Amino acid sequence: MSALSGKRFLVTGSASGIGLSVAEKLLAAGAEVVSLDRNEPSAAVTQHVKVDLASRESIDAALEQVDGTFDALLSVAGVPGTAPAATVFAVNALAVRHLAEAFLERLNPGGSVVVVSSTAGFGFPQRLEAIREVLATDTFEEGVQWFADHPQEGNAYNWSKEVATVYTHSMGLAFGDMGFRINGVLPGPVQTPILEDFRETMGEDTIDGLEELLGRHATPEDIADVVLFLASEEARWINGECITVDGGTGGAVVSGSVPVPEF
Numbered sequence: 001m002s003a004l005s006g007k008r009f010l011v012t013g014s015a016s017g018i019g020l021s022v023a024e025k026l027l028a029a030g031a032e033v034v035s036l037d038r039n040e041p042s043a044a045v046t047q048h049v050k051v052d053l054a055s056r057e058s059i060d061a062a063l064e065q066v067d068g069t070f071d072a073l074l075s076v077a078g079v080p081g082t083a084p085a086a087t088v089f090a091v092n093a094l095a096v097r098h099l100a101e102a103f104l105e106r107l108n109p110g111g112s113v114v115v116v117s118s119t120a121g122f123g124f125p126q127r128l129e130a131i132r133e134v135l136a137t138d139t140f141e142e143g144v145q146w147f148a149d150h151p152q153e154g155n156a157y158n159w160s161k162e163v164a165t166v167y168t169h170s171m172g173l174a175f176g177d178m179g180f181r182i183n184g185v186l187p188g189p190v191q192t193p194i195l196e197d198f199r200e201t202m203g204e205d206t207i208d209g210l211e212e213l214l215g216r217h218a219t220p221e222d223i224a225d226v227v228l229f230l231a232s233e234e235a236r237w238i239n240g241e242c243i244t245v246d247g248g249t250g251g252a253v254v255s256g257s258v259p260v261p262e263f
């Protein structure tokens with residue numbers, strides 16, 4: 001992978017799980033890491049700014065505390081479906097969009113955004129019309145209002161990740177036009193603190209069944225390596241794409257080899 005030394009990254013969700021692994025790998029490679037999280041990371045980041053990603057005001061206030069330009073925004077933070085639906089949608093989708101767009105003026109030429117979405121968003125083709133409608137809103141607040149006016153069926157987590165995935169796919173050309181890239185990573189189950197909540201909302205049978213099938217869950221490092229790849233020069237022609245990182249189950253589902261899991 002091309003040299004990360006001296007490069008600057010803003011990482012959300014850096015206090016735990018995948019985001020912490022991303023931050024640790026970047027720091028070990030000599031990069032600067034500015035952390036945005038509601039909690040303080042254990043890693044010796046260059047700067048940590050406390051933020052509540054469910055609040056547009058908090059995101060803007062956090063960005064004001066951060067100076068300079070960056071080589072990438074790595075949007076990793078997320079909340080599980082055990083949180084209130086409005087919070088889940090705000091953090092997992094609206095904050096992702098708001099940060100990506102607020103970041104356009106801070107990206108160095110050739111810079112990129114990487115969004116950690118989820119295989120839980122695989123169902124987006126069935127809700128594409130509604131997703132495109134909410135993404136047609138112009139602001140964070142309008143997005144919040146749209147969701148209040150159009151409650152969605154099922155788990156808010158799946159919906160939030162469907163929106164994050166479609167947002168990422170839909171912005172590739174616009175980012176490319178400005179000399180940037182935006183891509184996503186879609187993990188299956190990863191051994192992090194959030195997984196216990198997924199066992200509650202998605203069903204123990206689904207989560208444990210996947211572990212049994214694959215022999216293990218992903219580690220945060222399995223996912224972090226792909227996040228860093230997408231932000232690197234080696235991924236220069238990948239844009240508006242989402243890479244599934246789930247040990248093989250997604251391929252089996254899309255090819256019809258195994259049924260779609262019931263989340």
Ligand SMILES: NC(=O)c1ccc[n+]([C@@H]2O[C@H](COP(=O)([O-])OP(=O)(O)OC[C@H]3O[C@@H](n4cnc5c(N)ncnc54)[C@H](O)[C@@H]3O)[C@@H](O)[C@H]2O)c1
Pocket residue numbers: 012013014015016017018019036037038039051052053054076077078079091116117118119120186187188189190191192193194195198
């Ligand atoms: N673990 C999995 O099985 C799995 C699977 C697919 C996708 N993901 C996604 O990966 C990403 C990282 O999750 P993880 O597994 O590392 O979980 P995690 O719980 O270990 O980390 C999530 C991080 O996000 C931060 N965060 C949450 N809400 C916030 C808020 N309102 N403001 C600021 N920070 C906030 C938390 O403080 C934490 O540091 C999430 O987007 C998650 O949806 C996880």
